[in-house]
Amino acid sequence: MLLEETKWILKNGQEILIRSATSEDAEAISNHRYTTSAETHFMAREPEDGRCKVEIVRENLRQIEQSEREFTVTAFLDGKIIGDAGVTMLRPHLKWKHRAYFGISILQSYCELGLGSIMLQVAQEQARKNGFEQIELGVFADNPRAIHVYEKAGFQKVGIQPRAFKLQDGSYVDEIEMVKFFS
Numbered sequence: 001m002l003l004e005e006t007k008w009i010l011k012n013g014q015e016i017l018i019r020s021a022t023s024e025d026a027e028a029i030s031n032h033r034y035t036t037s038a039e040t041h042f043m044a045r046e047p048e049d050g051r052c053k054v055e056i057v058r059e060n061l062r063q064i065e066q067s068e069r070e071f072t073v074t075a076f077l078d079g080k081i082i083g084d085a086g087v088t089m090l091r092p093h094l095k096w097k098h099r100a101y102f103g104i105s106i107l108q109s110y111c112e113l114g115l116g117s118i119m120l121q122v123a124q125e126q127a128r129k130n131g132f133e134q135i136e137l138g139v140f141a142d143n144p145r146a147i148h149v150y151e152k153a154g155f156q157k158v159g160i161q162p163r164a165f166k167l168q169d170g171s172y173v174d175e176i177e178m179v180k181f182f183s
């Protein structure tokens with residue numbers, strides 16, 4: 001599904017647009033993923049994993065667009081993508097249909113302007129409308145900013161996956177699993 005366009009004001013006064021990315025945004029999304037993967041180690045991908053292939057991103061966006069329940073929450077400033085998030089099903093099976101999964105990336109230069117909190121709010125409201133009963137995410141254990149944003153939004157820590165990630169310097173980072181129940 002596609003979100004309707006909405007306008008928001010960041011803490012620095014800049015006006016941004018939030019809508020869902022469409023297949024036409026595939027190249028920009030691929031570039032955004034590559035850039036954010038290099039800015040921090042908090043993304044699932046390393047730059048060395050390579051750019052997401054535009055055709056694969058396009059097909060993925062097309063499928064999400066056609067889905068009745070899955071969607072992206074993408075933030076634009078003057079037409080440029082500065083943040084991207086997705087709400088997806090973990091599995092299409094009946095036993096899993098109540099669970100939504102959330103992932104987000106924001107360009108470093110637009111962090112701490114309230115954007116993550118706005119995108120999370122939009123994602124939660126739409127996820128609830130789409131019939132999900134809970135929203136889940138995984139976060140690097142050494143990412144206190146993200147954990148703060150999620151806890152402020154009502155997520156709770158429910159588990160830990162030790163050594164979930166191995167960084168390029170050989171060190172390991174745990175993943176904290178978080179969930180927010182809608183009722």
Ligand SMILES: CC(C)(COP(=O)(O)OP(=O)(O)OC[C@H]1O[C@@H](n2cnc3c(N)ncnc32)[C@H](O)[C@@H]1OP(=O)(O)O)[C@@H](O)C(=O)NCCC(=O)NCCS
Binds near residue numbers: 148
């Ligand atoms: C994590 C992320 C989504 C948060 O979005 P954001 O737009 O930066 O967050 P907001 O501006 O809405 O809120 C930031 C909050 O974190 C707080 N914060 C900043 N650094 C912090 C720290 N080291 N420890 C605790 N809280 C911190 C800020 O004070 C602010 O809190 P407040 O709203 O109570 O004042 C964003 O920073 C991001 O994408 N970072 C890079 C990639 C990443 O970490 N992705 C998360 C993957 S799970």
